[in-house]
Amino acid sequence: MNAVQHTIAVIGAGKMGEAILSGLLRAGWPATRLIATARRAERGEQLAERYGVRVLPNAEAAATADVLVIAVKPQDAGTLMVELAPAVPAGRLVVTLCAGLPTAFFEKRLPDATPVVRVMSNTPALVDQAMSAISAGSHASAEHLALTEEMLRPLGETLRLPESQQDAVTALSGSGPAYFYYLVEAMTDAGILLGLPRQVAHDLIVQAALGAAVMLRDTGEHPVALREAVTSPGGTTISAIRELESHRVRAAVLDAIEAARDRAREIAAAAE
Template identity: 50%
Template structure:
């Protein structure tokens, strides 16, 4: 199966590297980018082929659209006549709907919309995918297998993609924000910065692992740490006093709203 990656930026390069690591032959991948030098560089790093978009699509069974949303319409117009029958098109561009692509691709083209996130760089990504109206179960499994190379995958209705963007798409930025604050607190309390960083990083990793491996609700896990009258209760009380929980809810609502606003509208 030949896979064309249109867009050799962060996510395109990440997918290329993951596919190679998982055993795909480099010759089965074709990279393309509007900046030819970037496509050549990324292809050289992974030993894959590179070509202009039209040639890459013409040779592909699966086409991955990994370009910026504002570049999508022009790219799809450029490759329209080269999309063959049965080709699966996977879009990882934020805000681009399956309907937007289906209207611009040959009639009947199978499209899957995916929202990945940046932990895909270390094969720990979270991707949510929504099949378009022409997708078969086989196409959905093809797309799932593709994205599982960089992490976990869920399939859901496209109407939920703005919520996905707010939670997992933008989610790493919230986690980094909290980690940054905790490290600064450690420094304020007299710890060396590298020690504070190690303490916070491992604490985050350990807590996330507990949630995943125990299957226990986070509320229960939190209560297990929070002894009556203890340090955790004092800290959590301060967070509640500053309405941190409400701030997170408001922040995610703002992210979902912005995701919806960024989706291109038909004339």
């Protein structure tokens, strides 16, 4: 399959949809083979000017493209499918980025045997550092998965998983960047409390986070081993870890991620 021969329409080109458009262009996809749709006319004009892509109404884009990337909010997906279903030709690949919505949601609303691939990515796609987990629907083939991977490759890493694990991925990786931002926010406040200027505290924490992430990725060491290497007996780090444990931070993280998983399930149930 020569992927760049396909015309791709990003339906609902918000931040994530725009990240896909820009990534495809960087990967060599011709702008003439990219289509975007947008709810607001001014947003469509902005995309056309910035990337040179065609901007079409939803139904026209669905009828024209070989691959449809659904990038709208989950609560808007049902209404969108009513609009798209009559326009989608048989056999068109549909790639959904809608958090919480299973492939069955789309298969039920689109023409029979429509191949659907479910993707959970995250906002680091905007800086080409995403992790995107992909799962095949009941009519999607290995070829469809390979095409989806090629589309997502410019945005970061991809991983194939059974769809039954997608709600956990949503909670852990899809929402994951927000947990780190929350931690950085708290650490920045701590730095200010200790007398550092805000920008200094921010710069120190961001570089520490970046360095820690690279060490986790590149050394292959278990996070416990890396943490222990910083934690000297009777030192400053173990005093901080003791406070985190006394405030049940580990348990709070487990509870928070379970809550996100449960919310993904609620979104799917409400959509049905």
